[in-house]
Amino acid sequence: xxxxxxxxxxxxxxxxxxxxxxxxxxxxxxxxxxxxxxxxxxxxxxxxxxxxxxxxxxxxxxxxxxxxxxxxxxxxxxxxxxxxxxxxxxxxxxxxxxxxxxxxxxxxxxxxxxxxxxxxxxxxxxxxxxxxxxxxxxxxxxxxxxxxxxxxxxxxxxxxxxxxxxxxxxxxxxxxxxxxxxxxxxxxxxxxxxxxxxxxxxxxxxxxxxxxxxxxxxxxxxxxxxxxxxxxxxxxxxxxxxxxxxxxxxxxxxxxxxxxxxxxxxxxxxxxxxxxxxxxxxxxxxxxxxxxxxxxxxxxxxxxxxxxxxxxxxxxxxxxxxxxxxxxxxxxxxxxxxxxxxxxxxxxxxxxxxxxxxxxxxxxxxxxxxxxxxxxxxxxxxxxxxxxxxxxxxxxxxxxxxxxxxxxxxxxxxxxxxxxxxxxxxxxxxxxxxxxxxxxxxxxxxxxxxxxxxxxxxxxxxxxxxxxxxxxxxxxxxxxxxxxxxxxxxxxxxxxxxxxxxxxxxxxx
Amino acid sequence: xxxxxxxxxxxxxxxxxxxxxxxxxxxxxxxxxxxxxxxxxxxxxxxxxxxxxxxxxxxxxxxxxxxxxxxxxxxxxxxxxxxxxxxxxxxxxxxxxxxxxxxxxxxxxxxxxxxxxxxxxxxxxxxxxxxxxxxxxxxxxxxxxxxxxxxxxxxxxxxxxxxxxxxxxxxxxxxxxxxxxxxxxxxxxxxxxxxxxxxxxxxxxxxxxxxxxxxxxxxxxxxxxxxxxxxxxxxxxxxxxxxxxxxxxxxxxxxxxxxxxxxxxxxxxxxxxxxxxxxxxxxxxxxxxxxxxxxxxxxxxxxxxxxxxxxxxxxxxxxxxxxxxxxxxxxxxxxxxxxxxxxxxxxxxxxxxxxxxxxxxxxxxxxxxxxxxxxxxxxxxxxxxxxxxxxxxxxxxxxx
Numbered sequence: 001x002x003x004x005x006x007x008x009x010x011x012x013x014x015x016x017x018x019x020x021x022x023x024x025x026x027x028x029x030x031x032x033x034x035x036x037x038x039x040x041x042x043x044x045x046x047x048x049x050x051x052x053x054x055x056x057x058x059x060x061x062x063x064x065x066x067x068x069x070x071x072x073x074x075x076x077x078x079x080x081x082x083x084x085x086x087x088x089x090x091x092x093x094x095x096x097x098x099x100x101x102x103x104x105x106x107x108x109x110x111x112x113x114x115x116x117x118x119x120x121x122x123x124x125x126x127x128x129x130x131x132x133x134x135x136x137x138x139x140x141x142x143x144x145x146x147x148x149x150x151x152x153x154x155x156x157x158x159x160x161x162x163x164x165x166x167x168x169x170x171x172x173x174x175x176x177x178x179x180x181x182x183x184x185x186x187x188x189x190x191x192x193x194x195x196x197x198x199x200x201x202x203x204x205x206x207x208x209x210x211x212x213x214x215x216x217x218x219x220x221x222x223x224x225x226x227x228x229x230x231x232x233x234x235x236x237x238x239x240x241x242x243x244x245x246x247x248x249x250x251x252x253x254x255x256x257x258x259x260x261x262x263x264x265x266x267x268x269x270x271x272x273x274x275x276x277x278x279x280x281x282x283x284x285x286x287x288x289x290x291x292x293x294x295x296x297x298x299x300x301x302x303x304x305x306x307x308x309x310x311x312x313x314x315x316x317x318x319x320x321x322x323x324x325x326x327x328x329x330x331x332x333x334x335x336x337x338x339x340x341x342x343x344x345x346x347x348x349x350x351x352x353x354x355x356x357x358x359x360x361x362x363x364x365x366x367x368x369x370x371x372x373x374x375x376x377x378x379x380x381x382x383x384x385x386x387x388x389x390x391x392x393x394x395x396x397x398x399x400x401x402x403x404x405x406x407x408x409x410x411x412x413x414x415x416x417x418x419x420x421x422x423x424x425x426x427x428x429x430x431x432x433x434x435x436x437x438x439x440x441x442x443x444x445x446x447x448x449x450x451x452x453x454x455x456x457x458x459x460x461x462x463x464x465x466x467x468x469x470x471x472x473x474x475x476x477x478x479x480x481x482x483x484x485x486x487x488x489x490x491x492x493x494x495x496x497x498x499x500x501x502x503x504x505x506x507x508x509x
Numbered sequence: 510x511x512x513x514x515x516x517x518x519x520x521x522x523x524x525x526x527x528x529x530x531x532x533x534x535x536x537x538x539x540x541x542x543x544x545x546x547x548x549x550x551x552x553x554x555x556x557x558x559x560x561x562x563x564x565x566x567x568x569x570x571x572x573x574x575x576x577x578x579x580x581x582x583x584x585x586x587x588x589x590x591x592x593x594x595x596x597x598x599x600x601x602x603x604x605x606x607x608x609x610x611x612x613x614x615x616x617x618x619x620x621x622x623x624x625x626x627x628x629x630x631x632x633x634x635x636x637x638x639x640x641x642x643x644x645x646x647x648x649x650x651x652x653x654x655x656x657x658x659x660x661x662x663x664x665x666x667x668x669x670x671x672x673x674x675x676x677x678x679x680x681x682x683x684x685x686x687x688x689x690x691x692x693x694x695x696x697x698x699x700x701x702x703x704x705x706x707x708x709x710x711x712x713x714x715x716x717x718x719x720x721x722x723x724x725x726x727x728x729x730x731x732x733x734x735x736x737x738x739x740x741x742x743x744x745x746x747x748x749x750x751x752x753x754x755x756x757x758x759x760x761x762x763x764x765x766x767x768x769x770x771x772x773x774x775x776x777x778x779x780x781x782x783x784x785x786x787x788x789x790x791x792x793x794x795x796x797x798x799x800x801x802x803x804x805x806x807x808x809x810x811x812x813x814x815x816x817x818x819x820x821x822x823x824x825x826x827x828x829x830x831x832x833x834x835x836x837x838x839x840x841x842x843x844x845x846x847x848x849x850x851x852x853x854x855x856x857x858x859x860x861x862x863x864x865x866x867x868x869x870x871x872x873x874x875x876x877x878x879x880x881x882x883x884x885x886x887x888x889x890x891x892x893x894x895x896x897x898x899x900x901x902x903x904x905x906x907x908x909x
Contacts, residue, residue: 197865197869198865199864199865199868199875200863200864200865200868200875200897202875203875203876218895218896218897349895355643355895356643356861356894356895356898357861361643362642362778362779362780363642366640366669366670368643386896387896387897388863388864388895388896388897388898389865389897390863390864390865390866390897480876492876492880495879495880495883495884496876496879496880498883499879499882499883500896501896502896
């Protein structure tokens with residue numbers, strides 16, 4: 001007799017429904033698995049057989065055929081163990097098959113019959129709800145993740161026996177949907193007030209965050225570029241539920257959710273090393289998993305030692321910077337991951353790092369030019385703000401009368417206000433932040449007073465700057481005005497924006 | 510172009526070795542006669558080797574000459590045979606004088622009167638390493654501009670580093686740059702300097718012993734250094750390494766009896782080793798273009814003029830002539846600045862200072878300070894060295 005139960009396959013961060021069909025008939029005893037399966041799915045045959053036996057059920061000497069449908073879609077991962085086992089038990093009439101109607105199953109089996117956690121649960125449960133299942137059965141280890149979805153019953157099971165008992169008696173834990181609340185203070189992120197000095201860079205970071213502009217930090221070794229960048233998630237506005245959910249999905253698929261489970265409540269800070277490969281940055285693998293650009297979604301992607309990155313690797317950032325998502329093309333299909341990060345790049349100004357301090361830097365102009373020329377021009381074009389950080393002397397660090405900087409919370413308040421202004425301005429458009437606004441829309445939406453536009457025109461004429469730089473200044477000035485709560489971009493906002501420019505010939509210095 | 514000049518140009522384009530040119534002229538008398546000579550005559554009477562003789566003979570084709578003339582016409586190249594009245598007198602007096610010069614742009618030297626230059630009467634060469642430091646370039650520019658201000662042509666070699674900076678400074682001061690190439694006329698070498706090359710032609714001149722299309726061979730460069738020294742009355746060395754082509758220029762200058770001035774550098778810097786060695790050997794240490802001008806004026810007896818603000822020429826004031834700093838307060842008092850700007854300006858120096866340092870000192874908020882700095886930048890009083898680093902912009906003659 002043929003039985004069907006349902007499971008899910010994850011591609012990118014989206015899941016789709018998989019039908020697991022099982023047939024039991026006479027013939028040479030054994031289990032056949034078909035349906036375009038990868039190695040780990042094919043091995044489920046042994047795991048399922050032993051797990052069923054060790055859970056106290058009798059496997060008759062029959063020929064069992066399992067088909068995972070649609071059969072032309074490549075299936076990977078170990079989450080099919082539980083649905084295959086449930087399908088076989090139904091087909092063997094150990095479990096009345098009508099009981100499993102409206103259920104979806106995901107989980108890996110151990111030989112002892114225990115159900116183990118798998119990545120991508122959040123996407124699966126979401127898809128289950130969307131496809132109209134009333135319940136979904138997942139590993140107990142993933143229960144908190146599954147509980148994030150409202151409007152569907154989520155059962156966490158410890159073992160195969162537990163799962164069967166759920167239908168015959170009572171078993172498994174029903175998850176109580178969690179009420180989402182954003183963390184009041186981001187956890188595990190240090191405070192901005194700890195940074196002494198660095199006024200220019202701190203202000204640049206505030207502006208960058210307020211308009212989601214990309215930022216370039218330059219400065220000698222030890223000036224605190226990494227220190228500053230790692231604190232930027234702490235001044236970003238608190239995550240909304242949708243943002244948090246999207247991020248959780250990505251981390252779920254990557255199998256990187258924190259072990260205590262639940263949602264990602266803090267904005268991520270990802271700092272891949274400069275030897276990172278293209279798949280590590282963009283995402284990849286036979287069954288593609290998210291790369292750094294996706295793991296940094298709604299947070300900061302920090303590229304330290306920017307010129308040391310291989311140019312080809314950096315070029316993959318172009319698509320995510322423009323489109324806020326990335327396509328990963330693999331043999332098994334094309335998947336798409338979100339990649340809505342804020343880029344913070346850091347570099348030394350020259351090979352030795354001390355330019356323009358001529359007392360310490362003896363790099364020749366040619367060396368500096370060559371060093372800075374290593375950065376990809378198209379990427380540099382997408383960085384709106386640039387701030388130089390001076391080396392900090394010890395007496396400044398310990399000085400009592402050093403002006404105390406604002407705390408992350410104070411800065412975040414200002415940023416949230418600025419973002420609220422942008423929300424209002426972009427209501428009904430596809431934009432969310434100033435940095436995303438296209439040129440002609442900027443002309444239409446940004447109100448500039450006479451002084452500001454005159455200054456910008458004068459600057460553009462004097463430096464012969466490109467149209468791209470022109471609009472870059474316009475967008476940054478808009479953010480500066482937003483931070484001040486001003487509807488109109490005034491002369492002083494434009495002036496400040498020009499203060500964070502890069503040099504026109506593409507060299508940072 | 511007379512027939513003789515035409516053939517002289519042909520000669521200078523095909524033969525690069527001066528000694529060979531002289532041998533040919535000694536054997537045949539005139540360039541026209543050289544042009545007429547057969548291969549055997551060339552080999553026997555001027556003792557040319559077969560390869561060179563063959564090259565001379567084969568270059569007499571119409572196609573070769575046609576191409577040459579087209580190049581000359583397109584790039585507005587002029588050829589000055591040493592008998593030409595525009596040929597610089599002073600180059601006839603040096604050891605191994607060039608027989609002909611290719612020139613793009615207009616020449617700054619007057620003819621007849623001891624080879625003196627128009628305007629200031631003298632010319633100064635600025636030379637130095639190609640691997641220059643930002644500091645060295647800064648100084649070379651300052652000197653270039655200083656001489657330009659006084660109407661003195663600045664001679665250099667259009668190489669990377671100090672040479673380029675000297676030319677740039679001269680152009681910035683609206684002066685008269687003279688570039689002596691070690692490669693064939695009509696193209697910049699290295700290619701990075703193409704824009705500078707064009708600017709030099711526009712506002713001054715480019716000179717070379719080598720005709721269009723002559724490759725930039727390594728031995729041409731030390732050889733042309735005698736022309737740099739020869740065209741100048743004094744040579745300023747800005748940065749030189751221990752073994753440097755710059756030192757060849759210095760040797761040539763000393764052979765020709767020209768003064769050598771050296772800008773000192775840090776003792777730890779490898780770009781200072783050559784400079785400090787020259788100072789040790791007795792070269793005059795200078796820190797300001799005014800010192801060079803004063804010294805040259807005393808030596809040559811040529812009064813040094815300075816171009817006034819209204820474009821008229823005037824004598825240097827005594828202060829300027831002795832190189833003593835001008836009264837720096839003049840400029841400050843003239844500035845109609847707002848009080849914040851005055852405060853910030855007072856904290857700025859010629860060496861770059863970082864934005865954060867200025868915040869500590871001035872106590873202004875970051876957004877205020879960006880505004881103040883930008884308005885100072887617009888006034889042309891302050892220069893932004895890099896994003897976040899600022900310095901005072903001046904001619905190097907104030908109290909900072």
